[in-house]
Amino acid sequence: MILMKDVYKTYANGVTALNGINVDIKQGEFVYIVGPSGAGKSTFIRLMYREVRPTKGSIYINDVNVNEIKEKRVPLLRRDIGVVFQDFKLLPKLTVYENIAFALEVIEQPPSLIRKRVMDVLELVGLKNKARFIPDELSGGEQQRVSIARAIVNHPKIVIADEPTGNLDPDTSWGIMKILEEINDRGTTVIMATHSKEIVNTFKNRVIAIEDGLIARDEHRGDYGYEN
Numbered sequence: 001m002i003l004m005k006d007v008y009k010t011y012a013n014g015v016t017a018l019n020g021i022n023v024d025i026k027q028g029e030f031v032y033i034v035g036p037s038g039a040g041k042s043t044f045i046r047l048m049y050r051e052v053r054p055t056k057g058s059i060y061i062n063d064v065n066v067n068e069i070k071e072k073r074v075p076l077l078r079r080d081i082g083v084v085f086q087d088f089k090l091l092p093k094l095t096v097y098e099n100i101a102f103a104l105e106v107i108e109q110p111p112s113l114i115r116k117r118v119m120d121v122l123e124l125v126g127l128k129n130k131a132r133f134i135p136d137e138l139s140g141g142e143q144q145r146v147s148i149a150r151a152i153v154n155h156p157k158i159v160i161a162d163e164p165t166g167n168l169d170p171d172t173s174w175g176i177m178k179i180l181e182e183i184n185d186r187g188t189t190v191i192m193a194t195h196s197k198e199i200v201n202t203f204k205n206r207v208i209a210i211e212d213g214l215i216a217r218d219e220h221r222g223d224y225g226y227e228n
């Protein structure tokens with residue numbers, strides 16, 4: 001479902017972030033991407049939704065080579081992938097409801113379906129009572145729950161999260177993990193880059209460690225493996 005073959009990435013400034021990555025992630029897996037700062041985790045993640053293009057090698061998402069599709073088909077690729085960022089990236093002037101609905105409006109879904117889907121995801125992330133709030137009126141954890149709701153409202157097959165708990169305290173992070181595990185239990189593949197030893201060692205899942213642009217470790221139900 002996600003397949004990388006001999007993937008290299010050298011940025012325009014000459015920095016090589018990935019140095020020959022081979023990986024195979026099946027539908028329904030939960031995978032942590034760990035490793036030292038600057039090891040290439042974000043680059044690895046951003047290649048999957050074509051935010052970054054590889055210098056060499058192939059990346060397949062559901063048998064589609066993401067580097068070969070035409071620019072106009074990129075939005076279609078991204079419909080299958082929900083992305084969650086460390087800094088939430090919510091639209092500040094829109095309400096919680098509107099932030100989530102927007103993801104469906106841009107792909108021209110009918111209003112009745114939009115309403116149902118938004119209410120369903122608000123229920124899942126426990127924010128039905130805050131649908132009319134704007135992001136500034138929410139805590140960091142609540143804003144991250146909105147951004148997760150927005151990422152999954154279109155029922156993507158894959159959710160990619162780049163340090164989703166990076167700005168949150170431990171209790172709030174736990175709540176976010178519970179939601180991601182629930183989404184994964186429903187069959188969605190979850191790929192999450194993290195620096196949290198506590199999370200990786202508590203919520204056991206596959207661990208892929210990237211060091212110096214290479215996969216240094218790939219373990220089923222692995223440990224974090226670093227001292228933070």
Ligand SMILES: Nc1ncnc2c1ncn2[C@@H]1O[C@H](COP(=O)(O)OP(=O)(O)OP(=O)(O)O)[C@@H](O)[C@H]1O
Pocket residue numbers: 011012013015016017035036037038039040041042043044
């Ligand atoms: N847009 C870019 N242009 C040039 N170099 C970049 C760019 N993005 C990342 N790099 C470099 O590529 C290397 C890998 O960066 P990347 O962000 O993938 O690492 P990371 O493992 O996610 O780090 P962190 O844990 O600190 O977020 C670093 O040396 C970084 O400086």
